[in-house]
Amino acid sequence: MKRMEEHQRQVEQCVSFLSEVVPFSPDIVIQLGTGLGNFGDTIQRTFSLPYSDIPHFPQSTVASHKGNLILGHLGDKKVAVLQGRFHFYEGYSTKEVTFPIRVLSLLGAKTLILTNAAGGLNPLFLPGSIMVMRDHLNFLGENPLRGPNVDNWGPRFPDFSTPYHPGLIKLALDSASRCKIDSVISGVYVCIPGPSLETPAETRWLRECGADAVGMSSVPESIVAKHAGMDVLGLSVVSNVNDPDHFEPIILEDIIATAEAMEAKLESLLIEIVGQI
Template identity: 45%
Template structure:
């Protein structure tokens, strides 16, 4: 008998409802250095992840505020997750997907994921914003292991269009509207971390077809698709993968430097929704 479900505790839904508008249909997961979008939300209310029974309590990573924020962006009711739990912190792939499961339970049908990533493709540079078109899960884990699937269905989730083509078209249009330069396609590869990649690993990833590499996102997207959510994803290139002198502070600084462009782009995308 399977013990894995994609539900969340009723108490967490009740808690989240105290800050997230009933009309919210869009959830955003904000990665390292990218959580400032929540600071400009209108009518914002927030609660700490520590107030949520089901959220894995692993402590915060620098650049992750560890809060659920409800409010409006461009007039659109949203749920904003400032930070996430990562498998490298010792949580399961299933638990790493908790923000997505909670967002779905709140009625959100669209998920926007952001992350800070290393640039594997040689043409990418720090500061580039990449619209994700596909992903590779090399973490060795699946958040759906042990899940029996939806009632009357199977646990075999189609991933051909993991990142929704229609949403990607809207994002390209928003970039043109705002004048924000983006790379229109990129394949994100998720690795377990917490060590950064070696030069040999980067060469391997390049051969496999990855453009970007990071330590998050892939499990969230798998669960979102299992729950029928549409997904839009962005990576901010914070470093050349296996770059000399790479540090987490450099990752955060790249996020701060790109904050204005990312903010303008996200607001335009939400207006289009």
Template identity: 40%
Template sequence: MGKSFDRLRECYKNCRKKVSFRPKIALVLGSGLGDYGEKIQVETVLDYSEIEGFPISTVSGHKGRFLFGYVAGVPMVAMQGRVHYYEGYSMEDVVLPIRLMGLLGAEVILLTNAAGGVNENFKAGDFMLIRDQISQFVPSPLIGENIGELGPRFPDMSQIYDPKLQDQIRAAAAALDIPMQEGVYLQFTGPNYETPAEIRMGRMLGADAVGMSTACEAIAAKHIGMGVCGISCISNMAAGISDRPLSHSEVQETADRVAPDFQALVTESIRRIGEM
């Protein structure tokens, strides 16, 4: 049993001293969902700073806390502010929150993010159901000694995004009459945006959207045995697809504009997943 599992176990014990709530679904709130906490019937709030040994997000606008409560009657934990690899944390730190939510009881994780559109049929403001991913541009969170208590040394990733969970998200979008694209998400390290040549490479590899999170989290969640699903908000068209310079303000502006639909889609998806 390595130091990484010891640390994770200590974080778990620390949480359990403060929170007895047992979630069924975990939700990682990306850009555009920062205010989603208002949609949750919150039972308990736990700041990351209250968990000894827990990494703290340094990104502006990320509140850095767990919200435990109910959405559409489904017990859940929401991660309000994720930790990114580009902040300088190790990949072990980046996925520690994901593993912790699994240990706390979450059986399913819904990952959300803001992403750059690579598929030229997309436009800013679209939602994309993540069907698959490319994670080879960031280190695998499973590198190093395997934590056998969490999962196998060589976990299968052939269906990292659960088809049955995808069906529930499709049904949620249809019920709300919200158009939704589908595709492959590629994670780069960031924090710089990609060059046009890198975007052309991503498209050649089969990516439809690119971002700086999510793929590593999905691997860690799949390793621990959680059902994984994900939605990207296409906040801008990537470099070379659009002739506009890229900026974080554009990303935030688009995310804020479509936030009501994004929130409704997440709520309905959680309701349907909770009934499975």
């Protein structure tokens, strides 16, 4: 109980701080994942603040995550960009991982777009594909809603029959077609704790569980956003696809390089999606 009370107090203090310093309340939040951190430079920014200057914000320890909150405009849309995220494997709880999403939801954001780099599990996928998340599996062993519920934040037992908004999924697929971006598919994302990458046996098992791609993020954030009443869209850049019977080493630098190579296409897709929301 005391932990939840402290978490609630910290969230409310952060909301109070940001409401006094940000130029506007964003409608759309975009969280950038591994190798995808430059999108914040493409928006017409009006405000930027390092995470280290925001009360109670966790600090990213991953080199490819810059750690800035950026507010600005993308066309006529007011957006907040989280330039970098936090992970369960860094030692944070899922409540800490999702702290920025909770705060921005209380500032009035209604839509969350998550991006990440993921490993392909579906043998029909190709490296460099973009997977629109239609569902997820939470294999972290922890849920950010565990503990006393704050009724003002959302219901005790939120419905997850549609964890990712069907209208946004269709919008993303249609936007990919308009942008002439090939290899955009939809699938099921599974979140594992990390930081060790999956073994051949784990890869085989995750496939059998129904997952099309695997990563170490995004699911806690989507849970909190859905609890808060936000519409959620998830986009995964498939960095590699491994056959458990002919397994190849998974090198983090290769994952980052693939994500960075896809960044321009993902940026075009994000701009089109936001413009249509």
